[in-house]
Amino acid sequence: AQSVTQLDSQVPVFEEAPVELRCNYSSSVSVYLFWYVQYPNQGLQLLLKYLSGSTLVKGINGFEAEFNKSQTSFHLRKPSVHISDTAEYFCAVSERGSQGNLIFGKGTKLSVKP
């Protein structure tokens, strides 16, 4: 069965500092990988996705993530965060050949302090 582990439930960071949000997954088949962001009292918005090809994926708002198949990881990074990046971030996987159902991690709350 698939599972997604987000290793940090909360990440506090100062403005303009770099940040990495960690995500590991477990699956017996090939997967698609996603990062979603949820601002307070909002729905989920796609940040970036890995379907195939280059393992370094760039998304919106300056975020990027790298797919590492051998380590089954898909960590999210941003070189310099802003106050407006304060939100909850979810890593998710979908099995290739499935009905597109997403398996989510428990989320990481990013708190950017001035």
Add this chain to the structure above:
Amino acid sequence: NAGVTQTPKFRILKIGQSMTLQCAQDMNHNYMYWYRQDPGMGLKLIYYSVGAGITDKGEVPNGYNVSRSTTEDFPLRLELAAPSQTSVYFCASSDRGQTRNTEAFFGQGTRLTVV
């Protein structure tokens, strides 16, 4: 561009009451999903549909029912509300069946409290 629209945004139910959470999408997506989000638990799939007239259970279907009579609408029904159903509910859609693009678009959520 409305995308995925959920109504209502908030609702308080008494134990044993029933209600329907509405979800509509205007992107002509075949695939639609219902998730619930509980604090610290991420999102769990309740039900999904791969097209009009076809629905299937997800990870946590107990206490819920769905129907899909049109491509646009995918309502979620709670028949006998219980406190364990207090949660935030998200509807999502994707066009995976048409273009194999697996991105899911989410509604703004319905915050349900059962007292």
